Amino acid sequence: MQVTVRETPLKGCYEILPAVLGDERGSFIKTFHAPAFSRHGLCTDWREEYFSVSQQGVLRGLHFQTPPHDHAKLVYCVGGAVLDAVVDLRRESPDYGQHATIELNPDKANMLYIPAGMAHGFYVLRGPATMMYKVSTVYSPGHDRGILWNSAGIPWPDDNPLISPRDAAFEAFCDFESPFS
Template identity: 55%
Template sequence: MDVIPSLIPGCYELLPRIIHDTRGAFIKTFHFDSFREKGMETRFQEQYYSRSRKRVLRGLHFQNPPHDHVKLVYCTEGEVLDVVLDMRRSSPTYGRHIKVNLSSNNGNILYIPKGLAHGFYVLSEHATMVYNVSSTYSPESDDGIHWTSGGIDWPDMDPILSDRDRGFKRFEEYESKFI
């Protein structure tokens, strides 16, 4: 797989080789040696997925230290606009974000280091997102940033949101716990 660095240090877009034949496609989403060569985390503690419909926006989510985690995310059905926002105060890209279209057709993957808030907006009729995380869920560490902050230009300013996502503080008001 090709590992493409993003603007944000430690955040990568992974482009796996897709094998097509008469049955469909086969995509490898994880390869230990490729991750290890780039210094990426390889010990994932939980894996889960979400199903969402068009216009749903989930995020921007993260876990605070000491339960912060690396995320490896990809879309197995449909297409999403995936966004990460750098929350690490000592990072040269603190407060900056990147956007990547993830889709089941192109099979790309996003590797998100600790200290980044993550969210996505569903572009297709439905989308299924898979998440691998390097720490187990900790309710007391679970947090988020309001989706309208951080200078992110979403494709829809009236998305379908959870009450939880509506209630997060804006990035500008949030005191980051990430060094």
């Protein structure tokens, strides 16, 4: 599988661009190929896969799971478009507290590989947006956490997005004590 792996400003977080095969019928995209991911040192042992559908103007996040159920994620958008965002929560990382954003959409066929120890969220630029997720650990409700969407310096395109009550109640990044080393 031909795949391009681009570094983001955050160590261990990558934009992945798979080969897109297209003709007059449309396109075909392989979103995961274990040998290609292994060559780049990326997770190949996914435990769960799911998707979400969100309307334009929705913001989901910033979510993560704490140790020992923290996980790597592979996310991509198969419908609509999103501004995807990650925040480095790893205390000893030189990027601790920094964020990166990238637009994900099916036209670009790009994906974001997010290592364990990062918070993840997205804002729907064009909806409805369907986001696919692969994660390396099984969901653990007792380890499911988040930080407040507007507390980490991310330049979101909307100051008043539609968010869930749960996401609105997360603590601010400045009050967060990271369990990630």
